[in-house]
Amino acid sequence: MSALGELRRVKGQPASKQRKQNKAAFLFLLPWFIGLALITVGPMVASLALSFTRYNLLSPPRFNGIQNYIRMFEDERLHKALAVTFQYVFISVPLQLGLALLLAIVLDRGLRGLSLYRSAFYLPSLLGASVAIAILWRQLFGVDGLVNVVLGWFGIEGQGWISNPETALGTLMILNVWTFGAPMVIFLAGLRQIPVMYYEAAAVDGANRRQQFRHITLPMLTPIIFFNLILQLIGAFQSFTQAFVVSGGTGGPVDSTLFYTLYLYQQGFANLNMGYASAMAWLLLVIVAAFTALNFWASKYWVFYDDQD
Incomplete structure (x- = not known):
């Protein structure tokens, strides 16, 4: 051969x-x-x-062009839902990531029973979006709830935090911040990947812990921060269960907890405007995609990788 x-x-x-x-x-x-x-x-x-039809689930859909999308410009409750959702996302997500990073740094210092602490802190991420926790949250911040009982020990008169339009959304933000477990575990894994020699070299040069955190930890963690930011941002825009249970499905009081997804649900399944609800779903997709793309574009200015010069 x-x-x-x-x-x-x-x-x-x-x-x-x-x-x-x-x-x-x-x-x-x-x-x-x-x-x-x-x-x-x-x-x-x-x-x-x-999304291009008029459909009430009871009769066949009828094509109506872009009327559903035009209607969005005139729908004041939709504008209110967008404002509430943006406020919820842009306040609770940074607070959640900040708390997750802080606790990850504390746990990274080699505490005894690290696996126990890690599991305990991760548990809220598994339960935070459940109906049971939402019901518990409504009880905690009610007029006779545990929050007011604790405040009473210090001579502070409580209120109905859920029924007050000025504080109702804040309680849901606290709930979202409380579910810091998942990003915390990811931050902890990222901290374990930073070479110890960087800190040793910085210590030899006289850098204190604050300087080491600013010039070593944060730059090395920026890819992890970016990853967590994208995940939590998308998840926060899709939040539904908490607002639905706490407000009884109304988004009240005075639409202060009217998340976009909750209003979408009301239009589709309460008012049977499934065509309009479908158009709202695509608007939400565009919004999430736009913010995700914006973050990817901005990442080149603040996210640093090991292989960069």
Whole structure:
């Protein structure tokens, strides 16, 4: 056999094996692709089509062009829902990430029972979006709730925090900040990846802990901060359960807890304006995508990676 023939034979075996592996991988991934098409892509396309219709779930949808999108400019409750949602996102997310980073730094100092603390702090992230916690939160901040009982010990007269328009949204922000566990664990993992030699070299140069945090910890953690920021930002825009349970599904008092997703739910399932609700869902998608893209664009000015010069 010639050398060329032998080379072709040797090359042909790995190629055939690779094709078999590709087929096996495709078969294993096929259920996921089917689920993606039926559960994600299909409903998204359907909602986009419904956003151009007038549909009340009881009769066939009727095409009405871009009337649903034009209606958004005149809908004052939608504008109120956007304002409440923006306020909730832009205040609670930075506070949540700040608390998560602070506790991650404390835990990174080698406390005894670290795994126990980590599990305890992570637990609110698993339960924070549940109906049970939302009901508990409503009880805590009620007129006879635990918050007012504690304030009474110090001679401070409490109030109905949930029923007061000036404080109702704040209670939901506190709930979101309380679910700091997931970003905290990610921050802790990032802190463990920073080489110790950087801190040792800085200490030799006379840098104190504050300077080390500013010039080493924060720059090295910027990719993790960026990752957590994107995740929590998207999650905060989609918050629904807390506002629904605490306000009884009304967004009250005086629409002070009317999250965008809650108003979308009211339009689609309470008022049976499914066409308008579909258009609202696509507006939310555009808003989230815009803020995500803005963060990716801005990241080149403050996110630093090890391979950068």
